[in-house]
Amino acid sequence: MTPEFMDTYFWPLLFILGHIGAIIGCILLVMAYYTYAERKVLGAMQRRQGPMTVGPFGLLQPIADGIKLLSKETIIPSQASKVVFLIAPMLTFALALVAWAVIPIDAGLALADINVGILYLFAISSMGVYGIIMAGWASNSKYAFLGSMRSASQMVSYEVSMGLVIVTVLLCVGSLNLSDIITAYRPWWMQVLLLPMLFVFLISILAECNRAPFDLPEGESEITGGFMVEYSAMTFALFFLGEYTNMILMSAMTTVLFLGGWLPPFNIEALDFVPGFMWFVLKTFGVMFFFLWARATFPRYRYDQLMRLGWKIFLPFTLIWVLVVSGTLIYMDALPGQLE
Amino acid sequence: MLQPLAFYLFSLVTLLSATFVITAKNPVHSVLFLILAFFNAAGLFVLLGAEFVAMILVIVYVGAVAVLFLFVVMMLDTGFAELRKGALQYVPIGLVIGGVLLAELIFIYSAWEFAPSITNNIASPVTAESNTVSLGLLLYTDYVYAFQIAGLILLVAMIGAIVLTHRQRSGVRRQKIKEQNTRKRDDAMEVVKVTTGKGV
Numbered sequence: 001m002t003p004e005f006m007d008t009y010f011w012p013l014l015f016i017l018g019h020i021g022a023i024i025g026c027i028l029l030v031m032a033y034y035t036y037a038e039r040k041v042l043g044a045m046q047r048r049q050g051p052m053t054v055g056p057f058g059l060l061q062p063i064a065d066g067i068k069l070l071s072k073e074t075i076i077p078s079q080a081s082k083v084v085f086l087i088a089p090m091l092t093f094a095l096a097l098v099a100w101a102v103i104p105i106d107a108g109l110a111l112a113d114i115n116v117g118i119l120y121l122f123a124i125s126s127m128g129v130y131g132i133i134m135a136g137w138a139s140n141s142k143y144a145f146l147g148s149m150r151s152a153s154q155m156v157s158y159e160v161s162m163g164l165v166i167v168t169v170l171l172c173v174g175s176l177n178l179s180d181i182i183t184a185y186r187p188w189w190m191q192v193l194l195l196p197m198l199f200v201f202l203i204s205i206l207a208e209c210n211r212a213p214f215d216l217p218e219g220e221s222e223i224t225g226g227f228m229v230e231y232s233a234m235t236f237a238l239f240f241l242g243e244y245t246n247m248i249l250m251s252a253m254t255t256v257l258f259l260g261g262w263l264p265p266f267n268i269e270a271l272d273f274v275p276g277f278m279w280f281v282l283k284t285f286g287v288m289f290f291f292l293w294a295r296a297t298f299p300r301y302r303y304d305q306l307m308r309l310g311w312k313i314f315l316p317f318t319l320i321w322v323l324v325v326s327g328t329l330i331y332m333d334a335l336p337g338q339l340e
Numbered sequence: 341m342l343q344p345l346a347f348y349l350f351s352l353v354t355l356l357s358a359t360f361v362i363t364a365k366n367p368v369h370s371v372l373f374l375i376l377a378f379f380n381a382a383g384l385f386v387l388l389g390a391e392f393v394a395m396i397l398v399i400v401y402v403g404a405v406a407v408l409f410l411f412v413v414m415m416l417d418t419g420f421a422e423l424r425k426g427a428l429q430y431v432p433i434g435l436v437i438g439g440v441l442l443a444e445l446i447f448i449y450s451a452w453e454f455a456p457s458i459t460n461n462i463a464s465p466v467t468a469e470s471n472t473v474s475l476g477l478l479l480y481t482d483y484v485y486a487f488q489i490a491g492l493i494l495l496v497a498m499i500g501a502i503v504l505t506h507r508q509r510s511g512v513r514r515q516k517i518k519e520q521n522t523r524k525r526d527d528a529m530e531v532v533k534v535t536t537g538k539g540v
Contacts, residue, residue, distance in 0.1 A: 009342070085373070115470040119395035126403025130375070133407070137368060139413050145414075152411055156404060163399075176392075176472055304515065 019111050023100050031244045033061040038292050045296040069240075072233035077139060079195060080230065084138035084296060089231065089238035092131030096245035099124040103252050104179045106262045117178035118166060121253055122159075125208065128246060129155040132210075132217065132227050135239070139230040147226025150303065152215035157205040157310035164318035165201045168325045169257050174336020182261035190334070193325055198258045200314055207249040207310070209243065211291055213298035215305055249292040251287035252280075258281045289324055343387060350383040371410045378402050390473040 036059070039321065043050030051058030076082055102117040104110035116119060129152055136148020144308065172194065173184040186194075186233075207214040218226040228239050255261055262276030271279075302310070329335050357376040363371045378401045385394035479487050532540055 023412070042365055071482050081366075081368075086368075114391065116472060118389045119392070119399065123395050123403060126399055129403075129407055129531035130410075133410055133414070149411070149415075156407055159403065176470075308517070 017110070020101075020324060022062065023111065024097060025049065027097065027100060027245055027248065030248060032066065034244050034248065034288060035065070035240075036062045037162055037288075038295075039153075041292040042296050047240075049149070050197050056115075062291065066237070069233055069237040074235055075230075076232040077141070077230050079140040081138040081140065084134050084294065085230075086235065087136035088131050089235045089242070092128065092242035093238040093245070095124055095128050095131065096242040096249060098247050100252075102178055103249075103256065104261065107183075110178065110313070113179055114175065116176045118170070118181065118257075120174050121178075121249075122163065122166060124204050125246070125249070125253075126155075126159050128242075131225075131239075131242065135231070136227040139227070139285065141230050143229045144227050144334070145224040145251070146223050147217045147229070151227060152216065154207055154210070154306060154310075157307060158204045158314075159198060161310065161318045162204045162208065162315035164322055165197045165204065166257065167322055168318070171322070171325050171329060172334075172336070178256050178261075182256055182263065184336070187334070189328075189332070193328060194258060196228060197318070197321060201254060201258065202287070203309075204314065206291065206294055207306070209247050209250055209291070211243075211247065212295035213301050215300060216303055216306060247291050248288060249283065251284045251291070254278060254287045255283040259287075342458045347384070347387055350387065351381045353377075354380040354384065366414070367413045368410070371406065371413050374409075375402055378406065390471055392470075392475055 005144075006056035008307045039061070046216040053062040054060045054064045076085060085328050099121055101111045102114055102120050110117075110129060132151045132155075135257060136144045136146075136151070139145070139248045169181065172186060175181060175184065179232065206212075210217045216226075218228070223229070260267075260279075262280045264274065265283075266278055354377050357373040357380065361370045361377065362374040364373060378397065382394040382397045382402070385391070385397060534540055
């Protein structure tokens, strides 16, 4: 090995691999304790205790669950399309992890600070639907198929309004780079203008992650678990991991787009002593709590209500809001300065 | 070294999956291979430095068009074997069409002349702006009419599809949200004093 080879390829590669490993490690840890938090929060909201027995306060419960899933048998239905059946959960989990490459946790602390970061995130999250469709089709089971059909139409519908919400933010910011989106100066009226979009986005990410009250693809009371009805052990665990990682990812995306990422809240200078990533993590946790809160609060939507909300309310509303935001920006002379 | 490696990887997978699209026995597998081909084509665009086009390719084709494609193909309940059986009789026509297209391509390629300004620009022009910005500046200034017309054509296509498939059926029970929300207590119930032994 020449030293040149080591300098140009080996060390950078090792550094990138280490970075990836660190990100994945952190996410898996957060994800494991997110399932624990979910059960505790739901418990508290329903006046029960949640997991209590494994470890102090049930803290080892996620680890016990993981070991249980690892040690179970992976059952592949005899009529299933085997390759697609096995690829589907892997794809779901891989896509949920891949998207983290562009999330800036602190100033300059992203694996890849690419120019089109937000488009990359949107592209990856729009591909998430394939894992579910493939799972539903490959299982060769009616319930699984119904679940995946529901999921496909739901995710495609809500992506439309999510895309338009992202457009309104981009109009204000003038860059597709996630770090630029966070650091761009936004006067108070811009924040007020984006506030309704924050709510639309929060509801859309619930639908995009197939979470309650939009968890129709699972719908355990009508289609017995939907697209993952045939999955067991590790294949099920991968879906589970993918779903929770996606929720954390969507929370991080909300933090980047609307909540100011690693900056202290309201840019209060006195709070600067707290390191930036702490703010990022706290804000993301806040949005993650919203997922659980919504699940504990709302009953499941009916399918036609879900479609109505997506197409007849969110789509026109966000479309009009794009016009409102761009009109206001022109009126206030605040268009991001490329064309002055 | 890494870039050529990535290029060959992406193009190999693109070509292979494109081949599998037409040779796969099961239509669903074909669509899945098509998606893989799209995705790798996006990878090739990234290597060209056209990251905006790459991302839009993934968002539009992989994330939306192909999903609906897959949706439809999965719902089709035709016997795949039956579909295969009749396929052989169309081979001559297919060959003729393919041959005509190939001949046309060859004619075009042999007669095509590049303007000197294009040949000088084969390597991507180096600009200070990211290619998203430069694309936007071009689309909304020099090509704004073409851009608007393209949008209009898409809109017409969409409305056309809706008009063609929308049916007015009688006897469909629909939920009328507005009526439900404007309903008052007086519309729905009536308080009756019931005298004992007489009923309502």
